[in-house]
Amino acid sequence: MKNIRAAAGIVASAALVLGLAGCTGGGTADSSSGSPETLKMGVINNFPPFEYMDGDELVGFDIEIVEAILAEEGLVGEWQVMGFDGLIPALQSNQIDLAVSDISVNEERKSVVDFSDAYYEDGQSLAVAADSDIKTLADLKGKTIVSTQGTNGNVQAQKVADEYGATVQTLTASDALFLAVTSGQADALVIDTSSIQYRMATDTNEQTVRMLEEGLESAPTAIAVPKGNEELVATLNQGLKKIRDNGKYDEIFSKYLSAE
Template identity: 45%
Template sequence: MYKMKRLLFLLGTIGLLSLILVGCSNSNSDAGTSGGREKVSVAALNNYPPLIFKQDGKLTGFEYDLLQAIAEEENLELEFKEMKFDGFIPGLQSNQVDIASSLLIREERKEVVDFSDIFLNSGLVLAVANNSSIQSFEDLKGKTIVATQGSTTFEKAKELADQYGGKAKPLKETDALYLDVENGNADALVLNSPTVEYRLAVDGDNVKFRIVGEHMTVDEHAFAVKKGNKELADKINAGLKTVKENGEYNKIHEKWFGK
């Protein structure tokens, strides 16, 4: 009788241990996922309206909404990491982030990162204060042109400065570009057309800036991943294709840019 009780006790203990081990195993197998979703980190600016920016303490914007729609289609969970623009590509290369937003396709960038399919076309523009004497690019002689450090906007600012006898000045924050011109510390700024046009629309009757001349470039926006990460690039492209086909892309575009 004693041996029978001891045997039943040992069997019960073994069963309990098995349940605990199974629970631990299931818990470990969920690492790196959330409800079956693959976790992906995104390098993001917080001051680049209407593409991606912070409003009421939360990120929003065209790129933010588009990435969320792509993630929904591809079963991804996005974690946005706010970074300076010049840290985006190093962040991809060092595996700090998986995706970089707000990048324009450039041949030199193709050498160090892989791009998704194009999701938006735009161009760089020159903007000045409303009361500025600058009416054309020729008026940039002796003027200071600000643009975002480490971006194609600063390359264009340097090009304009060299061509017309001005000075190019890099700043890290998009908001700082407007403030620099508004405060008289710079005479003009170079930014992507959707950003400037959105600023003019938001300012309404109190608009403080105007665009000089035509678009200086024809630019293509895409998301970037670490060189060789074909799996993630393919998922972004598949999701982008789906949201374009089902009409979600058009809804997001109309929300931020109008019809």
Template identity: 40%
Template sequence: MKKFSFIALLMAVMLLIAACGGSGGGDSSSGEGGEDKTYKVGIDTTYPPFEFEENGEYTGIDIDIINAIAKNQGFKIEFNPMDFGGIIPALQANQLDIAIAGMSITDERKKVVDFSDPYFDAGLTLVVTSENTDITSLDDLKGKTVAVKSGTTGAEFARANEDKYGYEVAQFEDSPSMFQEVSNGNADVLLEDYPVIAYAIAQSGLDLKTVGERLTGDQYGIAVLKGQNAEVLEKINTGLQELRDSGEYDKIINKYIGE
């Protein structure tokens, strides 16, 4: 009887060990429900007020939003800063899981990524030096040089309308270089999302101003690789809606762009 009990106990222990080994998966990032899941998030830290670095920390509207969504939905994130133009290729190469970088939702981008619900209404605007009185609209750009940031909707808009308005496009890898090009007179005008340039002018004292009406009605979205991350996209949309419902979304926006 004692021998039988010992054998039964030994078999029970072995079954328990096998069961625990089979359910662990060996990967803390794949826990059921996603609580321990860590997603690699692509950002562009040259894009205040949405993404920038301050005192060695990443901050801005996008940073606060994705951090709040992650906290709300119970997952972790690892930021991967890079040039804006490299973010979608990094998603395609499976080097990133998520991209949040003031990225406008466009039909062209929808061919390769799935977007979240829109989280910000932006729109392109023309920007010139403070003393410039010659440029107030696209019709004034014939023979001028238009500075744009590579990979952005501003760059796409500039290339699409280059022949129509007769200007020359100059591309840059980051926003500060683009701003400087207009400030020092090497370019006549730049195209930028309105909230970005309005923040830059206010915070940095740039000798620039916006002119004319907004040229587009862009909306920003959070992106994942097309057809590959439905689960995380659902978490992002759920978290984003809960931020709006709780009022936390408005607090984040007002922190950086107060009325």
């Protein structure tokens, strides 16, 4: 289990200009200028601590990990904000070169896109309002669970609902899940475990949500790329290994996530 530490004061640019070396991954070097092609990178912007807005800056664990990888490999990238359910289709249609948003690796996704090596292990958990009388999954009978469209959380929410007699409502934005539960519009939410822990750690006055002890699923998180782009996958893996070896990964991890 992870505890989430607030990442105050972290500033990162939503548009990257990280290097002048030739691109060896999904982008290709411009033969006339020798400069690398800009990688188009899909991301959501409302899922702390992985990606979120700090004022007008896009920040988060995923953001800094990808930026660090690109810097090591001399690549240039530009973030394109979109809905989570649009990331995989955008990769399939080659509108973007990579996608990152705490994307869990599963067999269904592996059939349509490729993934880098895993850079984090996350899970799906269920949370309720702090004062809710729901103590176990069995208490969800007749209740409403909210989850985000196109996510593993949506799959897990439906499994729980089917088993325990609840109803699932699908929302388009991850940050809307917490509002639905704390405002009483829904009884429970399913989302990545780290997101719940982050919310609990950063509640300012009093705890607004609590997480049920039963974890629903655990899965690796990785960077997604269009199917068949083995060169870009190899480049991302190479950069990821470098930042693990030189301590940059641990530095970024300590800003956003810390082990007990």
